[in-house]
Amino acid sequence: MKNRNYLKFAIIFFSILISINIIVPSVLAFPPYGDCKDYHNVVNIIPYYEKTASINLDGLPNEDFWKEHTNDNENGSLIIPLASESYGPAFSVVYLNITFVITDTYLYIFCKWLDNTTRPDLGASVYDGLYFCWNINVPNFSAYFSSGMNTLDMGGGDVDSWDWSCLSSSPLNGSSYYCRDSCFGTYGWYNPSLETEDVEIAYTYQTNVSYSLEIKRQLITNDPYDTQFDQSKKYKFNMGIMNDAQHEDHLISWTHALDIKFPESPAVIPAYNMILFLIFSGIALVVITRKINYLLKKGS
Numbered sequence: 001m002k003n004r005n006y007l008k009f010a011i012i013f014f015s016i017l018i019s020i021n022i023i024v025p026s027v028l029a030f031p032p033y034g035d036c037k038d039y040h041n042v043v044n045i046i047p048y049y050e051k052t053a054s055i056n057l058d059g060l061p062n063e064d065f066w067k068e069h070t071n072d073n074e075n076g077s078l079i080i081p082l083a084s085e086s087y088g089p090a091f092s093v094v095y096l097n098i099t100f101v102i103t104d105t106y107l108y109i110f111c112k113w114l115d116n117t118t119r120p121d122l123g124a125s126v127y128d129g130l131y132f133c134w135n136i137n138v139p140n141f142s143a144y145f146s147s148g149m150n151t152l153d154m155g156g157g158d159v160d161s162w163d164w165s166c167l168s169s170s171p172l173n174g175s176s177y178y179c180r181d182s183c184f185g186t187y188g189w190y191n192p193s194l195e196t197e198d199v200e201i202a203y204t205y206q207t208n209v210s211y212s213l214e215i216k217r218q219l220i221t222n223d224p225y226d227t228q229f230d231q232s233k234k235y236k237f238n239m240g241i242m243n244d245a246q247h248e249d250h251l252i253s254w255t256h257a258l259d260i261k262f263p264e265s266p267a268v269i270p271a272y273n274m275i276l277f278l279i280f281s282g283i284a285l286v287v288i289t290r291k292i293n294y295l296l297k298k299g300s
Contacts, residue, residue: 040254042236042254042255042256042257043078043080043254043255043256043257044234044256044257044259045076045078045100045256045257045258045259046076046259046260046261047076047100047101047102047107047258047259047260047261048065048068048076048077048099048100048101048102049101049102049103049261049262049263050065050101050102050103051103051104052103053065053101053103053106053108055106055108055214055216057176057200057201057202057214057216058174058176058202058204058214059173059174059176059202059203059204059212059213059214060174060204060212060214061099061110061112061212061214065101065108066099066101066110076099076100076101077097077098077099077100078098079095079096079097079098080095080096080098080239080253080254080256081093081094081095081096081253081254082094082095082096082239082240082241082251082252082253083251083252084251092243092251093251094113094114094115094241094243094251095113095114096111096112096113096239096241096253097110097111097112097113098110098111098112100258102219102229102260102262104262105218105219106216106217106218106219107215107216107217107218107219107229108214108215108216109213109214109215110212110213110214110215111130111211111212111213111215112210112211112212112213113210113211113241114209114210115128115205115208115209115210115211115243116208116209117208117243117244118166118205118206118207118208118209118210118211119166119168119170119205119207120166120167120168120244121168126244126245127165127166127167127242127244128165128166128211128241128242128243128244129163129164129165129166129241129242129250130164130211130213130239130240130241130242131161131162131163131164131239131240131242132160132161132162132237132238132239133159133160133161133237133238133239133240134159134160134161134162134227134235134236134237135157135159135160135227135235135236135237136157136158136159136160136183136225136226136227137157137158138151138154138155138156138157138158138159139154139155139156139157140154140155141154141157141159141236141255142154142236142238142255143238143252143253143254143255148188149184149188149189150184150185150186150187150188151184151185151186152186152187156185156186157185157186158183158184158185158190158225159183159184159185160181160183160225160226160227161180161181161182161183161184162179162180162181162199162215162217163179163180163181163182164179164180164201164203164213165179165180165242166203166205166211173203173204173205174202174203174204175202175203176200176201176202176214177200177201177202178197178198178199178200178201179197179199179200179201180197181195181196181197181198181199181226182195182225183195183225183226190225194225195223195225195226196221196223198217198218198221198223198226199215199216199217200215200216200217201213201214201215201216202214219260229258229260230260231260231261231262234257234258234259235257235258235259235260236255236256236257237255237256237257237258238252238253238254238255238256239252239253239256240252240253
């Protein structure tokens with residue numbers, strides 16, 4: 001009987017702490033409870049640099065560079081939690097494994113997550129999917145879009161949206177193609193005709209077990225409606241998973257930031273410095289050679 005009383009007391013105590021935000025459950029880091037930045041820092045990710053990396057888009061992590069990582073933010077790989085937008089009986093969290101790799105030209109991304117109802121056969125309006133929202137120039141970008149898909153409350157600016165959907169009519173397992181590449185701004189979505197499709201993807205699923213997705217995009221596209229990935233800043237983004245649903249029924253992530261860093265190039269010796277270096281090296285070699293010959297003759 002005492003144990004039950006202790007349990008009731010513990011439940012009431014922790015409920016009070018949660019209500020006054022002394023203890024913050026993970027659900028509160030997701031909308032509609034507010035901006036996730038109010039509860040934790042933006043997660044910083046440094047993508048792995050592999051100069052010679054090339055990829056065969058099939059949705060499988062067959063390339064060696066996918067296998068060289070651990071779930072370490074500074075090694076381009078981590079686990080991202082995504083949660084339902086509303087807290088209630090249907091609340092759920094999905095943990096997505098993600099790895100970022102860059103070359104001098106491309107950004108590669110591998111994603112994998114569990115799903116026990118893959119490849120829905122329920123019509124085009126209900127589907128599985130994955131999307132990214134990449135900040136282009138929003139001053140206060142966040143995963144919390146309080147007034148819908150616009151940036152008015154964030155200070156305005158544009159967001160690059162990559163949207164992949166798995167419908168009953170989608171290409172076959174292992175197929176590669178271009179996903180929807182669109183953009184929204186201060187007051188909503190831009191006309192799709194203004195955007196070019198620059199994001200190539202391939203997906204694979206294990207029936208009623210999981211999805212895996214490979215993504216390939218050039219770092220620089222020169223499209224004003226795309227995020228241009230260079231070393232000028234950190235690129236904030238958030239993600240969403242559609243699970244047999246769309247719109248408000250999807251799961252969303254916290255705000256993250258991709259911090260692109262290329263290895264520093266070795267210092268280049270100017271031509272005139274190289275000439276002086278060769279001259280002095282030659283002189284030093286002559287002096288050393290003469291000294292050695294003198295010592296050898298003296299010793300004999």
